[in-house]
Amino acid sequence: MSHNPWIWVSAILTLGIFSFLYKENPFYRVCEHLFVGISNGYSITFVWHRILMPTLIDPIGHGQQLWLILIAIIGALYFTRFIPKISWLVRIPIAIIMGYGAGAAIPRGIDAGIVEQVRATIVTRSTFSTAYNGIWAIVIFIGVIATVSYFFFSRERKGILKPLSYTGIVFIMLGFGASFGYTVMARISLLIGRLTFLLRDWLGLIH
Amino acid sequence: MTSVWEKLTKIDRRVIYFMLLVVIVVPLIFPFRLKPKPMPPVEKLFNYIDTIPEDKCLVVSVDYSPDTEAELHPMSIALLRHAFARHKKVGVLCMSLLGLGLAQDALTTVTNEFNSRAMSNADSIVYGRDYVFWGWQQPPLVPILGMGENIASVFPLDYYGYRTDSLPIMKKIKNYNDVAILVSIAGSAVPFWYITYAQTSFGVRIGAGSTAVQAADFYPYLNSGQVTGMMSGMKGGAEYEELVEERCNIFGRRKATDAMSSQTAAHIWIMITIIIGNIGYFAMRRRKK
Numbered sequence: 265m266s267h268n269p270w271i272w273v274s275a276i277l278t279l280g281i282f283s284f285l286y287k288e289n290p291f292y293r294v295c296e297h298l299f300v301g302i303s304n305g306y307s308i309t310f311v312w313h314r315i316l317m318p319t320l321i322d323p324i325g326h327g328q329q330l331w332l333i334l335i336a337i338i339g340a341l342y343f344t345r346f347i348p349k350i351s352w353l354v355r356i357p358i359a360i361i362m363g364y365g366a367g368a369a370i371p372r373g374i375d376a377g378i379v380e381q382v383r384a385t386i387v388t389r390s391t392f393s394t395a396y397n398g399i400w401a402i403v404i405f406i407g408v409i410a411t412v413s414y415f416f417f418s419r420e421r422k423g424i425l426k427p428l429s430y431t432g433i434v435f436i437m438l439g440f441g442a443s444f445g446y447t448v449m450a451r452i453s454l455l456i457g458r459l460t461f462l463l464r465d466w467l468g469l470i471h
Numbered sequence: 472m473t474s475v476w477e478k479l480t481k482i483d484r485r486v487i488y489f490m491l492l493v494v495i496v497v498p499l500i501f502p503f504r505l506k507p508k509p510m511p512p513v514e515k516l517f518n519y520i521d522t523i524p525e526d527k528c529l530v531v532s533v534d535y536s537p538d539t540e541a542e543l544h545p546m547s548i549a550l551l552r553h554a555f556a557r558h559k560k561v562g563v564l565c566m567s568l569l570g571l572g573l574a575q576d577a578l579t580t581v582t583n584e585f586n587s588r589a590m591s592n593a594d595s596i597v598y599g600r601d602y603v604f605w606g607w608q609q610p611p612l613v614p615i616l617g618m619g620e621n622i623a624s625v626f627p628l629d630y631y632g633y634r635t636d637s638l639p640i641m642k643k644i645k646n647y648n649d650v651a652i653l654v655s656i657a658g659s660a661v662p663f664w665y666i667t668y669a670q671t672s673f674g675v676r677i678g679a680g681s682t683a684v685q686a687a688d689f690y691p692y693l694n695s696g697q698v699t700g701m702m703s704g705m706k707g708g709a710e711y712e713e714l715v716e717e718r719c720n721i722f723g724r725r726k727a728t729d730a731m732s733s734q735t736a737a738h739i740w741i742m743i744t745i746i747i748g749n750i751g752y753f754a755m756r757r758r759k760k
Contacts, residue, residue: 285488307568315609318628368612368668376667376697384695404694443687446704450542450683452737453705456495456730457541463499470499 266466275466278458407435474758480751487744494740498732505731509710512693516678516700517714519652520553527651528560528644532661533577536569539658539682544573545708545727546656546680549715551581556719561602562644564626566611566661571630578604584723598631599638606630611664619647619673647675652699656680662689666697680707705730 266272280295320336323329338360344353385408392398413425414432421429463469509517520529531550535543554561563578565571582596589595596602605626608614617625622644623636635641643649653675655662662679669675676699679689683704692698702711708727715721 286485303569310568310571310607311609314606365612368616372667372671375671376663380695380697381691384691439687443684446683446686448738448741449704449706449734452495452734452741453542453683453730454539455491456499456705456733456737459492459495459733460499460541460726460730463496470502 265468271465275462278462282458406431411435474754476751476754479747480755482744491737491740494736495733498736499730502729503732504728505735507706507709507713507728507731509714510707512701512703513707513710514700514714516654516702517553517711517718519676519678519699520550520559520654521557521718523557523559523651526643527649528562528640529554530562530564530650530653531574532564532566532653532655532657532665533570533574534566534655534657534659534661535573535682536567536658537573540573541726541730542682542705542708543656543658543680544577545705545725546702546711547574547577548581548723548726549708549711550654550656550680551577552584552721552723553711553715553719555581555585555596555601556715556721558601560640560643562605562622562640562650563602564605564614565607566614566655566657566664567659568607568609571607574604575630578602581723599633599640601640603635603638603640603644604630605635611661612668615664615668616672619669619675621646647673650675652676652678654678654680656702658682658685660685660688662698663692666692670697705734 266275277295277298280291283289284292320332324332324336338357341353341357344350385405387401387405391401410428410432412432413428414436416425416429419425460470464471523529529550531547531554533547551561563574565574582598582602585594585596598604605622606629608625614625623641626635629635629638647653647669653665653669655665655677657680662677662681665675665677670677677697678700679692679698680702681689681704683706686701686703686707689698689701689703693701702708705727709725709731712725712728716725
């Protein structure tokens with residue numbers, strides 16, 4: 265069994281969180297609140313010492329990059345949310361962030377998420393360089409067309425749209441199944457991680 | 472009187488949890504090692520990193536926090552072992568603030584492994600010469616786009632507080648032009664940000680290490696070639712560990728591989744519960760009719 269007090273703290277908190285599996289209880293609540301508080305405290309401290317101090321406060325304190333004062337004031341407008349009379353000022357930093365974010369994201373998002381994906385779906389002669397690639401390219405092509413047709417709500421599902429949309433359902437269900445399988449794997453992995461910690465680092469039962 | 476099938480569909484969830492605990496704990500205490508067979512996405516990533524030219528580097532973006540450590544940390548360790556075994560230059564950064572400690576842990580673990588075996592300074596893994604830990608910068612768009620122009624200006628100080636441009640390794644790593652591949656190991660959509668901003672704008676190659684939950688989202692990008700290679704979940708980590716041990720002869724603790732026996736047992740148990748539940752459901756439905 266470990267002699268390190270921090271391992272004990274960690275193990276007790278792990279058991280506290282696991283106790284939720286039995287039912288909601290105060291021990292779990294304490295652990296949950298501790299986690300939220302510590303995460304926030306850590307983040308705030310790190311941002312203050314490693315971001316704000318070297319990139320904002322130190323340069324201004326030394327009389328350099330004084331234009332940063334303007335940026336700091338705009339950033340500080342976020343706090344006006346707590347003063348109802350001038351809370352409208354919060355729109356300024358939000359507008360800047362949204363404008364910058366949208367401007368950066370829209371063209372690149374379309375390129376990476378739509379154009380490149382459509383390009384990868386198009387079946388050309390070169391796709392059939394090997395039979396394996398060719399078959400999967402056709403499956404992907406049919407899957408995309410069928411799935412998109414399932415979400416085509418502007419027309420009644422009759423004629424070609426009916427079998428196509430039903431095929432789409434098959435692909436969607438396969439996708440859900442794959443996601444569910446992966447989710448199970450993920451959750452089990454996390455449980456194994458914690459149990460390994462308890463059995464190895466805390467109890468010393470495994471090596 | 473309730474039938475057997477009815478009882479099976481109403482098993483208390485705590486019984487299922489307890490059984491799950493048993494099937495995971497038993498293989499941990501009495502392990503049997505399964506040999507993971509590397510899948511093509513993992514092998515592609517490995518092969519690409521293996522052939523990084525001398526004038527380029529590998530960038531590992533540690534974008535996860537302790538909640539997904541079990542799944543993703545073995546990937547970081549395996550990647551670093553591979554890179555250092557092949558004498559590749561490595562840059563490490565974090566998009567997750569809580570990932571800083573984990574990145575530091577992975578670097579310490581792997582550099583200690585190599586340095587304990589090193590016979591000379593040339594064999595050792597030296598900070599500033601062989602690798603650099605840039606740290607964390609926010610918001611994500613700033614480092615992702617800024618690194619395309621000048622990495623040292625995005626991270627003026629490294630994680631340890633040294634001036635980044637004073638490190639010898641930084642003379643060879645200016646921006647994405649000097650990066651052969653950037654591997655984002657994340658429990659969130661960070662690899663997608665790299666694809667959207669870094670790859671679209673600067674053409675840098677992206678590799679991904681994702682949690683199993685996220686893996687299905689990244690497969691379309693693997694198919695389109697936007698992601699060069701990918702490790703998905705703990706299994707992906709185990710496959711990479713296998714490749715590193717088999718092809719680089721680097722031996723060390725293989726956390727993901729060690730967990731595969733429990734993972735397999737748990738999957739079998741979950742499949743059994745799903746099958747029992749479904750049989751019970753259909754048997755009850757037939758009876759009601």
